[in-house]
Amino acid sequence: MKLIYYPGCTLKNQARNFDVSTVSSMAELGVEVEELARWNCCGTVHALGSDNIMNRVAPVTNLIRVKEAQASEFMTTCAMCYNTLKRANIDVKKRPDALETINEFLYQEETKYQGDVDVLHLLEYLRDRIGFDKLAEKVKKPLAGLRVACYYGCLLVRPKEVAFDDVENPTIMEDLITALGATPVQFPLKTECCGAYHTVDKPEIIAERTDKIMGSAHEEQADLVVVSCPLCAFNLDFRQDDARRLNPDFYHLPVLYFTQLMALAFGCDDAALRFDLHHIDPQPTLAGRGLA
């Protein structure tokens, strides 16, 4: 069984730990993941203006590449890529005139996009195609005693037409974490925005957001926070020093991708985890639970 996989730009840069842990843990589940040939940046954000057809070209080009790979669906793990690709797909399916304009613009492409590709997020693939009960059978090293705060951020669950779980109180990551043997904690801020791209020129906003979100996870006695978005990961992990400057009582917590916890529970080696890419090293926390 081959599954077409769209990694996106950041998984080939700062978030290589997200990429390698995805591929390794899928291999453990018996799913052969094939990276989409000639993929390009999705654009990272969906253009909300109805007249902005230009920003839909990048995602649609990727949908064409999926068709060229003889596939009718593909999977991505990055929440921003998922949201951008999914929304562009929904939009051009609803607006044949916009799709025609994009296909005309892409006149050098041999394949025309006709709205015939489905965009999947890895979490929904794991839940709906594999099943968390089957996934649990592959666990070699249960994450017993590990207290995990599952952070969804914005783009996995908003807007509702792209959400694969409840908009206000999603639980899909908690269900996955439970299957891996860990304990999910209550986390009231799990869908609160991290401040996203303000990290570029307004780091003071990210410091305030990180302090609030990570502080909430700490209050619930979480050992670590898991995410599905490389921008959330960057803000909540790499901006913790700024949060500490803002609030001297800020408590540092590691931030991991959900795929890293899968790889850990499936017994994958260090090369599949890449803890060297983290700002806050997860290893002492994991060692404290007998997991590293």
Add this chain to the structure above:
Amino acid sequence: MNTTLRISSSRLGGTFVAKIEKISGQKLLACYQCGKCSAGCPMAAHMDVLPNQIIRMAQLGMEKQLLATRAIWICVSCMTCNSRCPKDIRIAEVIEALRQTVLGTVNRADHLKIQELSPEAIGALPPIALISALRKQTS
């Protein structure tokens, strides 16, 4: 001191209101100012004008004041307001239309001055941060 307040409907159906409604695809007058968007906005603390006030100002055609606010650049399109609005108004789309209006002016008023960041700062940022910041804040 005497203050004269003149109430006029002349701007309500003006070109600015029509333009924002068209780009955003939203009916501004559907808003009845419940304030739910501002109550849940994670960026509200950093805004000079709150999301419900942005909608009110847009309804009233207050073009100049609205396009000069800091708030339209602070909104990061997290969609919390959209998912909670009882009238199904997509506030984030309205704010994007306002940003697009500024960015589409003759002098292309880019809000993010990427050239002012050091190469080290840019190098440390993930591509996803840079691309989204540029897409939202530059023409």
